[in-house]
Every structure is written in structure tokens, then in C-alpha cells.
Amino acid sequence: xKHIGLIGGIGPAATEFYYRNLVKHHxxxxxKMELTIVHADTGEMIxxxxxxxxxxxxxIFLNYTKRLQAAGSDAVAVTSMAGHFCIxxxxxxxxxxVLNAIPAINxxxxxxxxxxxxLLGTDGxxxxxxxxxxxSAELIHPEGASFSNVxxxxxxxxxxxxxxxxxxxxxxxxxxxxxxxGADAVMLAGTDLCLAFDGFDPGYRVLDSALLHVDAIFDxxxxxxxx
Numbered sequence: 001x002k003h004i005g006l007i008g009g010i011g012p013a014a015t016e017f018y019y020r021n022l023v024k025h026h027x028x029x030x031x032k033m034e035l036t037i038v039h040a041d042t043g044e045m046i047x048x049x050x051x052x053x054x055x056x057x058x059x060i061f062l063n064y065t066k067r068l069q070a071a072g073s074d075a076v077a078v079t080s081m082a083g084h085f086c087i088x089x090x091x092x093x094x095x096x097x098v099l100n101a102i103p104a105i106n107x108x109x110x111x112x113x114x115x116x117x118x119l120l121g122t123d124g125x126x127x128x129x130x131x132x133x134x135x136s137a138e139l140i141h142p143e144g145a146s147f148s149n150v151x152x153x154x155x156x157x158x159x160x161x162x163x164x165x166x167x168x169x170x171x172x173x174x175x176x177x178x179x180x181x182g183a184d185a186v187m188l189a190g191t192d193l194c195l196a197f198d199g200f201d202p203g204y205r206v207l208d209s210a211l212l213h214v215d216a217i218f219d220x221x222x223x224x225x226x227x
Contacts, residue, residue, distance in 0.1 A: 001034055002221040005073025005096065007064045009039035010046075010080040011158040014191035017198075017210055018079045018217075025218040033221070036071040038064045040083075042159060049082050049124060058089035065094050075099050077217050080191050081209050082122045082158075084131060102133035104216035105187070105209055110136035114185060117207070118178025120171055121189035123151035130189060140181060142174045150174050154190050163195035172202040179204045 004022065008015030015037065026033040040060070048057040061083075065076045077099040078084060084101060091098045109117060117134075119126045119141045126141035142150050153170050157163045171193065175186040185205040188197060191213075197206055 001032060002075070003034040003036065003071075003073045004217060004221055005065070005068030005071070005076040006035065006037045007040050007061055007068075007076060007078045007083070008037045009042060010078075010083050011042050011161055011192050013161045013195050014079050014158075014210060015039075017191065017194045018077075018214055021211060021214045022218060025214065029218075034072070036068055036073050038067050040064060045080070045083055046155060046158070049085050049122070052085075054086035054089045057083075058086040058093060061086065061090045062093055065090070065096055069095050075220065077101075077213065079210070079213075081125050081130070081189050085124055085128075087131070099213075099217050099220055101209060101213035101216065102130050105130065105212050106134050106136050108207075108212050109134065116140060116183050118175065118181070118183035118186040119189040120150055120154075120175060120178075120186060120193060121209075122154050123147065125189045126151070137184075139187075140178060140183060142177065146174055146177065154192065157195050158190070158192045161192075161195070168196045168200070171196045172200075175202055175206070176204060 006018060022033060045057060068076050073096060075097040076094060087098065087100050114137045116138045119139055129139040141147060149170060153167045157167060178186050185207050188206060188208045191210040194210060
């Protein structure tokens with residue numbers, strides 16, 4: 001039985017999304033889940049993200065990883081696409097395997113034959129194209145004022161743990177603009193965007209990076225003992 005370790009809290013809504021969907025995956029499969037979550041500080045991580053302080057944040061994540069290791073976890077996953085800005089640095093120093101979301105997303109795009117995908121998320125995630133880790137599809141993002149508006153709205157909902165109707169309208173509109181520019185689908189490249197999109201149909205194909213990450217984590221833990 002593999003013990004999943006999650007670095008959560010960045011933000012709380014995304015952490016709940018990961019937990020809820022991992023519980024559902026295991027229940028549907030009839031397998032027992034072993035899971036420990038540690039709580040990271042959203043403000044601290046966002047500050048380091050905006051400064052590009054990858055080594056600093058990787059050391060912070062390392063401390064959380066050691067706690068997860070002490071709790072018996074066999075691997076660690078960061079429940080934030082913004083938090084993946086230092087995933088290479090964390091992987092290099094982590095005592096546990098790091099379950100990186102980006103290769104799973106890249107593989108999904110390739111398997112689905114997606115050629116052009118729009119991104120909604122933080123400025124760093126959008127501008128870097130998921131940190132340069134996607135080779136199977138062309139990535140596009142909002143431009144001009146829309147770029148900043150999407151990023152600012154994302155940071156706001158991540159901090160608050162809630163999404164207003166005005167913010168939801170903004171995300172839906174900017175997603176449609178990406179579709180109008182030829183995207184095959186829109187990727188929610190921020191794990192808190194479940195707050196805006198869950199339970200709603202924006203009228204175009206939406207892919208959730210958090211759910212793809214959850215799927216990959218569940219697949220890794222696939223040798224769990226049957227209940």
C-alpha cells in the first residue's frame with residue numbers, strides 16, 4: 001500500500017479538491033487510501049513565486065516533505081500549479097519521489113491529440129507555458145490587459161478561497177477568447193480554478209490541471225491493497 005503525501009494549503013480550496021477526488025477515486029476502485037497532508041502558507045509561497053525565489057521555496061517544501069516522510073509517506077505532491085515553479089529544485093533535494101503534475105499533463109495532451117491549448121492561471125504559469133514542460137501541444141494565454149486581469153483574479157480567489165460571480169464571468173469570458181483564437185480546449189492551469197468552474201458549463205471544453213494531477217497520483221498509488 002503506497003502512502004500519499006500532499007503539500008496542501010496553497011490554497012485551501014485546491015487542497016480540498018485534491019482530497020475529495022482522491023477519496024472518490026479510491027472508493028470507486030474499492031481500494032484503501034493512505035494519505036497525509038501538511039499545510040503550507042499561501043502568502044509565503046505566492047511571495048516567493050512572484051520573486052522567482054525557487055531555491056528558497058524548495059527549501060520550505062523540503063521541510064514539509066520531511067514531515068511527510070516522518071509520517072510514512074512514500075512520495076510527495078504539491079497541490080498547486082504555481083507551487084510547481086520550484087518543482088525541479090525540490091525534486092533535486094527531496095528525500096521522497098516528487099509526483100510532478102506537468103509530465104502527466106503533457107502526456108494527456110499527447111494522448112488526446114490536442115494541438116493548441118489555452119491556459120488560465122497565474123502570470124508565471126501562463127507566461128512560462130507550465131514552466132516549459134509541455135512539448136505535445138502549442139500553448140496560448142490571454143494577452144494585454146486580459147493577461148494581468150486573469151492572474152490578479154486568480155491570486156485573489158486563491159487567497160480568499162472563494163470566487164465571486166464577477167470573477168467567474170471574467171474567467172469564462174477569457175476562456176472563450178482563447179477558444180476563439182483556435183484553442184482545442186482551455187486548461188485550468190491553476191488548482192484553485194475549481195472554485196470558478198466546478199458545476200458550471202462555460203460552453204467550451206475545459207481541462208483541469210488539478211484533476212489530471214489527481215489522476216496521476218492515484219495511478220502511482222495503484223497497487224493499494226483492496227478493502
